[in-house]
Amino acid sequence: MMNERQASDELEAILNRNEYTAYYDDSKGLLATWWEKAKEWFADLLSDLFPSIAPTSAVAGPILIGILAVVVITLCIMAGLFFRNRRRSGLGHEHKPLQALDEINWSYQKHLSEAQALEASGNYTLSTRHLFLALLLYFHEKEWLVARIWKTNWEYYDELRKVNHQWAERFFHLALLFDEVTYGEHIVAIEEFTQYKSTIMRWLRETETETETEQSPEAEGR
The missing domain is CATH 1.20.120 (Four Helix Bundle (Hemerythrin (Met), subunit A))
Known part of the structure; x- marks a missing residue:
């Protein structure tokens, strides 16, 4: 029992070392950095399209999420229609059931x-x-x-x-x-x-x- 507890403590200590926590923080920070850059780029795009509004990255974030959601839903619908038509294409267009x-x-x-x-x-x-x-x-x-x-x-x-x-x-x-x-x-x-x-x-x-x-x-x- 003591050996299991000791092994668990050692594993926890290893995971708490700087190299492991730093990797997690870097990965999290990388995604956050990409998202911030995407919001800034989209805010600049909106500013160019609508100069009187001058949206900030905070405003651009929800709008960008909405647009991405619409894009994903549209792609899902298109994929559904594609596979549905592909499935129906399995029905022979040249096959005639009544042969005589x-x-x-x-x-x-x-x-x-x-x-x-x-x-x-x-x-x-x-x-x-x-x-x-x-x-x-x-x-x-x-x-x-x-x-x-x-x-x-x-x-x-x-x-x-x-x-x-x-x-x-x-x-x-x-x-x-x-x-x-x-x-x-x-x-x-x-x-x-x-x-x-x-x-x-x-x-x-x-x-x-x-x-x-x-x-x-x-x-x-x-």
């Missing part, structure tokens, strides 16, 4: 039936594809977008965004996996498929319920 006439001529119910049959056989990758096409053609049936063979998922996303921005964001995430499955040779595992299917089926039920509610006689009477 029979795919667009199928009803969304038929695509759902095909997805169920493929799921039963354990082919979760192709089942994922048909689930997405069912959702796409359901939106086409509701006239929220117009399905065409030559259109890309990016174009569908843009159309859906004009109808409902939140739906467009949900569609975007579903389209990403569809593109990976169709064009990136991504193999879908059962856990991933289960979540994907649950998301699409829940969305179909929600929109169908909302549509039926809007078209009910009670809703029309109101």
Whole structure:
């Protein structure tokens, strides 16, 4: 116990020596010096821009802090927009989800039936594809977008965004996996498929319920 206390006292004595405290003071003094110079420079700049005001460094300090805060916030917003656009660029601009006439001529119910049959056989990758096409053609049936063979998922996303921005964001995430499955040779595992299917089926039920509610006689009477 005495050895531990002695070692602690010796460490404290070492840290209190001049070379350590001087280094701390120099570092602190260096930052303070830079800040004072920055305030003086900014005060001179304000004085040149507004000669009648003649601001001091004490006045320039809060103004400089405010400007720096605005700059930091602006940079954060710009970075957020950049990464958001970069993320969205992952959605293929050249990828066309409907690759044949029979795919667009199928009803969304038929695509759902095909997805169920493929799921039963354990082919979760192709089942994922048909689930997405069912959702796409359901939106086409509701006239929220117009399905065409030559259109890309990016174009569908843009159309859906004009109808409902939140739906467009949900569609975007579903389209990403569809593109990976169709064009990136991504193999879908059962856990991933289960979540994907649950998301699409829940969305179909929600929109169908909302549509039926809007078209009910009670809703029309109101």
